[in-house]
Amino acid sequence: MSKKVIVIGAGKLGKRWIDYILEEEGWEICGIVETSEKVKEEIKQNKKIRGIPIYNDIDEVNENVDGCIISTPPESHLDIAKKAILKNINILCEKPLTFDFDKIDEILKLKNERDVVFLVNQNQRSIPQLKVLKEFIKSGRLGRICYISIYFSRIMRTYDWREEISQPVLIDMSIHHFDDIRYVIEKELGKVISCFTFNPEYSFYKGDSCVSISMVFDNIFVDYYATWIGKGIQTDWTGYWTIEGENGVLYLKDCKVFFVYGKDTPLDSDKIEYLNIPKEEFKDSLLWTLDKFKKAIEKNMDEEVKGITIEENIKSLKILEESLKFLKRRKDERDR
Numbered sequence: 001m002s003k004k005v006i007v008i009g010a011g012k013l014g015k016r017w018i019d020y021i022l023e024e025e026g027w028e029i030c031g032i033v034e035t036s037e038k039v040k041e042e043i044k045q046n047k048k049i050r051g052i053p054i055y056n057d058i059d060e061v062n063e064n065v066d067g068c069i070i071s072t073p074p075e076s077h078l079d080i081a082k083k084a085i086l087k088n089i090n091i092l093c094e095k096p097l098t099f100d101f102d103k104i105d106e107i108l109k110l111k112n113e114r115d116v117v118f119l120v121n122q123n124q125r126s127i128p129q130l131k132v133l134k135e136f137i138k139s140g141r142l143g144r145i146c147y148i149s150i151y152f153s154r155i156m157r158t159y160d161w162r163e164e165i166s167q168p169v170l171i172d173m174s175i176h177h178f179d180d181i182r183y184v185i186e187k188e189l190g191k192v193i194s195c196f197t198f199n200p201e202y203s204f205y206k207g208d209s210c211v212s213i214s215m216v217f218d219n220i221f222v223d224y225y226a227t228w229i230g231k232g233i234q235t236d237w238t239g240y241w242t243i244e245g246e247n248g249v250l251y252l253k254d255c256k257v258f259f260v261y262g263k264d265t266p267l268d269s270d271k272i273e274y275l276n277i278p279k280e281e282f283k284d285s286l287l288w289t290l291d292k293f294k295k296a297i298e299k300n301m302d303e304e305v306k307g308i309t310i311e312e313n314i315k316s317l318k319i320l321e322e323s324l325k326f327l328k329r330r331k332d333e334r335d336r
Helices: 012-023 037-045 074-086 101-114 128-139 168-172 174-185 285-297 303-307 310-335
Strands: 003-008 027-033 067-070 090-093 118-120 145-153 189-198 210-217 220-227 240-245 248-253 256-261 272-274
Touching: 003 012, 012 027, 012 067, 012 285, 067 074, 067 285, 074 090, 074 101, 090 285, 101 310, 118 285, 118 310, 128 174, 128 240, 128 248, 128 256, 145 174, 168 174, 168 210, 168 220, 168 310, 174 210, 174 220, 174 310, 189 310, 210 310, 285 303
Parallel strands: 003 027, 003 067, 067 090, 090 118, 145 220
Antiparallel strands: 145 240, 189 210, 210 220, 240 248, 248 256, 256 272
16 A cells, blocks of 8 residues: 655655655655645646645645645744654655754653654665665674764855755754765764864855864764865765774775775785675665665664664754854854
8 A cells, every 4th residue: 555645845845755755656646735826837738746735834734644745944843843753754854954953852751652753864874885885894803993084075056055054064064974974884972072164256156165073982083174166086976985993994986986905015916805885776866765764664663764764863963053053162262
């Protein structure tokens, strides 16, 4: 039987969700929630979806549905999620989950009382290179890890709210990388040591388009840099990783994962092992997340599904919260 879903927010990302749901067997869109009159008109003109009911608010939805996909700007996520939970509707929410960190406990309590599914689209967990890093570390071949460097650089035009907010990269991109770090090394944040953001004069963003953060996870030091106005080599979405360990160095670069090994030997071509990267299971990472949502609705909570639950996502969101707190403390000190 097909799973009935409501798509909340039919902007750029919402349209991608709609297209994929229409393509996938086992799903049915039974409503779209949208407040923009312009977007509503676009929906009415689209032959594929013109017959689907359009609502102004999830409160108007009376039909029994299996789930909803929230693809609105982040500041509205928790208010919409609360309404969905009170209607006993399972939730797949876009990231970042929220900036209203103080409201999370209330949503968690309500979610548990109503026993609904609540997933967050941390879809970079579908990237096979990250899984290869994770499994290699778990194998013990790298030994004890002391340092990780992540460098991410892309030219990224969004033409939406991201180009208007104060911290576009930190809020919308780095949350992926924070989750990637937790996923790969299976450790939680100890402390944000420093966080610095800036915006070059030539940037097309109003807010800071570059971020540099130093963090500690247990006894592992992590050095992280990300930019959406990178003029040089365009990295993969994961960024370039360097993981220094007791028995060598593990790298992720240009979609390749390789291990330079030897406790006392510097870089040597005879001591480089390229690791096999499995083929991606889905043509798009949103389809990976959609598959996990279906499993969760059916109570098939495997490890991949558990990894993107709200309970797990809060731990990644904590890194964002601590980074923003560091920036605020810096600002307060300068303003004194």
